[in-house]
Amino acid sequence: MRSSQTPLQIAINVTAMLILFALITMTFQPVFGGWRFFVAGFGGAVLGIVIGLLTSRGSLQGWLYTAAGVVLAYVLFGVQLAVPSTALWHVLPSFEGLRELMLGAVFSWKGLLTAEPPAEGFPSLLVVPFLTMLLCASVATTLALRLRRHGSFALIPVLIALVVGITFGTKIASFPVAVGVALAGVAVAWLAWRSKIHRDALAKETELEVTAGRRLRKDLERKRFLGAIAMLALASIGAAGVGQLVNPAGRNVLRDVVEPPIELADYPSPLAGYRGWLKNYSDETLMTVSGMPADARLGLATMDYHNGEVYTVGGADDESAAGSFARVGDVIGVQQSGEEATVSVSIDGYSGIWLPSTGFAQSIEFEGDRQQALQTSLAYNGATGSAIVLNGLQTGDSYEVHAIVPEYPDVDDLKQATISDVAVPKPAAIPDEIQAWASEHGTNGSTTMENITAMQIQLQKGAFSHGLENETTSLAGHSSFRMDSMFKVDSLVGDDEQYAVAFAFALQYIGVPARVVMGMYPDEGFESGSVELTGDDMHAWVEIPIEGFGWVPFDATPPEDQTQIEPDPVPKPEPKPQVLQPPQPIEEPVELTPEVQPEGGTMDDEEEGFDWLPIVMTVLIVLLSILLLLSPFIIIGLMKLSRRKKRRNAEDPSARLAGGWHEIVDQAVDLGLEVPRGVTRTKVAAHVSERYPQSRASDIGQYVDTGVFGPQSPPEDEVETFWSDVDRSVEAMRHEASFWDRLKSRLSVRSFMRNRSARRRTR
Structure with a gap:
């Protein structure tokens, strides 16, 4: 039914919509963080409300105008609100901004689910709250202003x-109890106000006179007021209860069923190219760094799984989270304690997807011509502090990292330290020689830390060699075969690559979680100001989880000047430990060069390979659940609608009059009124009118008697007018009934049972 509302009523409806959508916008706060999400979301809501207001009245009234207004607002204001970084002078839309806006309407939904919160830094993800609020607010406001009877829609x-x-x-x-209570309170209060306005309009339209005295009217108004207060209280208590019961562990969100589309198993192990950096770039500047704490390390990659050939990051489905990278914006915000550092990095000879960083990044901001390409392909692992850019770093790139560098324990702290129980994937095979070596050197201490220290010291007694010209022979690589052969000789020989992997194998064998990290730092530590890092500054080390400190670095590599320039050592006799199981076959050979990898993980590939099935299934399950809950209302409603249609479309005008009367009686029965059987229509009408004074049941019953038993059939136009009176009578009864009676009447089948009994008696 079309609404003709006063300016005050319009203002109240618009205010209710503003409050409701402002509260709903807050539900986006946890995933976006900051405040820009609210500007985008509530800005879209305000635009939608204005569109609904303009297209609900006057010459612009109509859904076509509403749709056109939404499209126009999206184009004119979307850049400024959803992708503000691309707006010209922060005011005018740009071609780049319009492009991001159009793509965001399709791809931002997927992007938001695979982005690591806070997602505010992504260029186009703010499209999600902006477009959601724009669409929903425009439709909600239009319905609120156009409909009178069914404004609850x-x-x-x-x-x-x-x-x-x-x-x-x-x-x-974000504040679930407060937001839930406020939403429920505003919605119920608005519905109660709409109901009162409709009752007043209905009474005025039908020009009814309520026969109850002043005392009865006051009593009725008091009951309605108390009922509204009770509804508000009940809704608030329910919202608060739901907010308390649905704790984070019990909340199910779409990002739980959508896997981040970044699979690092497609990229070679960074540690496999370790020797290449030293051989080809020993004197070449790879990058220039400033702002590093003196004793900090610039990490590249954290690896926790040895597959028999190389150390690599475990996949997202493995025990460890080292392979779980998620897309992030310029703001990351990993919770960590330690020293704050702002590190600037300028790339020279370095290339690859692994982004040099330190500690746990709070934000990463790129600069230069490739700023947009790098920022949109940035992914981060909050568990390891590692970052990657799928579009790859190259000469000329630069960025700034705001990080928290954890405090590491000193020697005294380590003596009393306790190893944390952290899940790390088990190696595919630990070489027998290392098992025997670990049994000899890593099991005799009184504490786990003593065993760790004993093995570390023993490894540091070995010889250091990169296997380059004029150095002791030392093969590159760290496969199980390579590591087994390293321990078959009298003296250990290798560099960071072999010693770090050997230490990690030995630690895993005695039950200590360990992972290998590859990164850069000068041997003398970082100086103040700018520091140029070369291939000689590339290192590898082991990290062990320590209670109260997190993952702590341990070095097992001997000093670089501890060389052994002698003929190749004589092999030892073959030991006889348990038989070495063959390593798991590797499908593809490992590349040992540090060259930049193919850009196979771009955003376009992610978009094409995105699996919509989990989202579609989730939406279908939700819709089917809602449909199942509403099915009784739907089925019974359709039955009553069919009955009413049959009565109104009867061929005989007298039958249509009688059918209209039955509609009134059936409504009274479904509302809970005990209507007497076997009495005249006049008595039934009096009984209904006594309970529902505004129904005009007595007048309608008298008119039906005249039409049915009169000498002539009533004219068609009078019958149509009569059915309009029937509709108003039914509506008046519903508005005089309580909320619960109206709700029960939707599910009531008492009228069907009563009519069935009446038909049996007439047979």
Whole structure:
């Protein structure tokens, strides 16, 4: 039914929509962080409300105008609100911004699910709250202003916006109790106000006179007021209870079923190219760094799984989280304690997907011509502090990292340290020689830390060699075969690559979690100012989880001047430990060069390879669940609609009059009124009118008697007018009934049972 609302009523409806959508916008806070999400989301809501207001009245009234207004607002204001970094002078749309806006309408939904919160730094992900609020607010406002009888339908788009905010968010909600209580309170108060306005309009339209005295009217108004207060309280308590019960562990969001589309197994192990950096770039500047703490390390990659051939990052499905990278924006915000550092990096000879960083990044901001390409392909692992850029770093790139560098324990702390119980993938095979060596040197201490220190000291007694010209022979690589052969000679020989892997193998054998890290640092530590790093500054080390400190670096490599320039050592006799199991076959050979990898992981590939099935299945399950819950209302409603249609379309005008009367009686029965059987229509009408004074049942019953038993059939136009009176009578009864009676009447089949009994008696 079309609405003709006063300016005050319009203002109240618009205010309710503003408050509801402002509250719903807050559901996006956990996934975006900061405040820009609110500007985008609430800005879209305001635009949608204005569109709904303009297209609900006057010459622009119509859904076609509403749709056109949404498209126009999206194009004119989307760049400034959803992708503000691309706007010209922060005011005018740009071609780049419009491109991001159009692509964001399709791909930002997937991008938000695979992005690591906070997602505010992504160029186009703010399209999600902006577009959601723009669409839902325009439809909700239009329905609220156009409909009089069924204004509650305006809450459907409000509910849709709420579902989007929750399902596209994180397990951690932002003030769930406060937002839930406020939403429920505003919605119920608005519905109660709409109901009162409709009752007043209905009474005025039908020009009814309520026969109850002043005392009865006051009593009725008091009951309605108390009922509204009770509904508000019940809704608030329910919202608070749900907010408390649905804790983060119990919340299900879409990002739980969508795997990040970054698979590092497609890239060669960075440690496999370790010797190449030393051989080809020993004197060449790879990068220039400033702002590093003196004793910090510039990490490249953290690897936790040895597959028999190389150390690599475990996949996202493995025990460890080292391979779980998620797309991030310029703001990362990993929670960590330690020393703050702002590190600037300028790339010279270095290339590859692994981004040099230190500690745990709070933000990473790129500069230069490739700023956009690098920022959009940035991914981060909050568990290891490693970062990658799928488009690859190259000469001329630069960026700034704001990081928290953890404090490492000193020697005294390590003596009393406890190893954390952290899950790390087991190696495919630990060489027998290393097992025997670890049994000899790593099991005699009184504490685990003593065993760790004993093995570390023993490894540091070995010889250092890169295997380059004029150095002791030392083959590159760290496969199980290479590591087994290293321990078959009298003296250990190798560099960071072999000693770090050997230490990690030995630690894993005695039950200590360990992972290998590859990175850069000068042997004398970082100086203040700018420091040029070359291939000689490339290192590898082991990290062990220590209670209270996190993952702590341990070096097992001998000093570089501890060389052994002698003929190749004589092999020892073959020991007889348990038989070495063959390593798992590797499908593809490992590349040993540090050259930049193919850019096979671009954003376009992610978009093409995205699996929509989990989202589609989730949406279908939700919709089917809602449909199942509503099915009783739908089925019974369709039955009553069919009965009403049959009565109104009867061929005989007298039958249509009688059918209209039965509609009134059936409504009274479904509302809970005990209607007497076997009495005249006049008595039934009096009984209905006594309970529902505004129904005009007595007048309608008298008119039906005249039409049915009169000498002539009533004219068609009078019958149509009569059915309009029937509709108003039914509506008046519903508005005089309580909320629970109206709800129960939707599910009531008492009228069907009563009519069935009446038909049996007439047989």
